[in-house]
Amino acid sequence: MDRLQIGLGQNSYDIILASSAISEIIPHIENLHDTKKCCIVSQNNIFKYHGLELFKILKSLGYDVNIHIVPDGEKAKSIKYCRNLFDFLLAKNYDRHSLLIALGGGVVGDLTGFVAATYMRGIPYIQIPTTLLSAVDSSVGGKTGINFGGIKNIVGAFYQPKLVFINTEFLKTLPEAEFKAGLGEVIKYGILDGKNFFNELSEKVNIINPTYEGLPALIKSCCEIKARIVEEDEKELTGSRMLLNLGHTMGHSIEVLTGLRHGEAVGVGIVYVAKLSKNLGYLKKDEAKRIIDLIKKSGLPWEIPTCINQQSLLELIEKDKKQIRGKVNWVILHGVGDVRIHSLANSEIPII
Known part of the structure; x- marks a missing residue:
């Protein structure tokens, strides 16, 4: 078992990295506070594989435990299912x-x-991610939210968990496509971090799977990179946390219009930004090729689907939450390990 800490003053918390029984989390739950009332929020298959054991352990220790199941897919991130959970609580x-x-x-x-952030003006929650994508990215950093009006994560809050518990054993029950989708976020961290991590991924990305012996170290590296950035700019006030949106401005819009998995859409978004950065004169041709080749080698989608209506795509980008006074803040590549924020109008972003 390994441990990282995100240092955010009174909002600090630990990331626990484990590789055996889910029971390892129990001492950490007991140390959080004196409550004995908790609710496990999950989905049917995930609860079947991993949640039932946790439920039984908590029950045996005298916890008052309830289970709240939400549907699979992005439709669960909606006002409807948010309200359902409020009503349940x-x-x-x-x-x-x-x-x-x-x-x-x-x-x-x-x-x-998001429900934890807003119910009674804030109650404690912990994250137990069961996908590669959530382990390396979404469970860490306190971004919460739901979709609204056809726009991803447009309603949300910065609200840190009390604990993140990552168990790589959970990833062995994932369908191959679901696991692979998480590589989109892993590659993002390789680009943000610079040449060593990027070079490692360039060599091994095609052999990364749930039983890959280097997986715990890979997840830890991603969490360390994100922790550093979040500690610098918890609520995107100075701009450094915005760098974590690499590939997401285009990616979110593609995800909404096509139904691609989030990590798959991020992969397409990274390729788009690599081409855009090259065309704008910020990224050398050979660097752009290395980034695009890494996405291709991973097996992720890399081209904008031809079924997408370009006007619809541009309209969604205009509504992106990173939009300010008619321009969108894009994360533009200047090199591997060198990414910067550029404010661009839609007229400056051809669909390439």
Whole structure:
């Protein structure tokens, strides 16, 4: 078992990296606070594989535990399912000291975190990610939210969990495509970090799988990179945290219009930004090729689907939450390990 800490003053918390039984989390839950009332928020298959054991352990220790199941997919990140969870917590008399446990991927974590941030003006929650994408990215950093009006994560809050518990054993139950989608975020961190991590991924990305012996170290590296950035700029006030949006401005819009998995759409977004950065004169041709080749080698989608209506795509980008006074803040590549924020109008971003 390994441990990292995100240092955010009174909002600091640990990231626990484990590789064996889910029971390892129990001492950490017991140390959080004195509540014995908690709710596991999950999805059917995930709860079947991982949640039932956690439920039984908590029950045996005297916890008052409830289970709240949400549907698979982005539809769960909606006003409807947010309200359903509010109603459930009220009906079960959850108070400000009760604990929410997000057991699932990014959808479960985002929804649970947002409800925790807003129910009774804030109750504690912990993240137990069960996908590669949520382990390396969405469970860490306190971004919570739901989709609204056809726009991803447009309603949300910065609200840090009390704990993140990552168990690589969970990833062995993932479908191959679901696991692979997480590589989009992993590659993002390789680009942000610079040449060593990027070079490692360039050599090994095609052999990374749930049983890959280097997987725990890879997840830890991603979490360390994100922790450093979040510690510098917890709520995107100075701009450094915006760098984590690499590939996401185009990626989010593609995800909404096509139904691609988040990590798949981020992969397409990274390729788009590499081409855009090259065309704008910021990224050398050979660097752009290395980045695009890495996405291709990973097996992720890399081209904008031809079924997308370009006007619809541009309209969604205009509504992006990073839009300020008619321009969108794009994360533009100047090199591997050198990414910067550029404010661009839609007229400056051809669909390439």
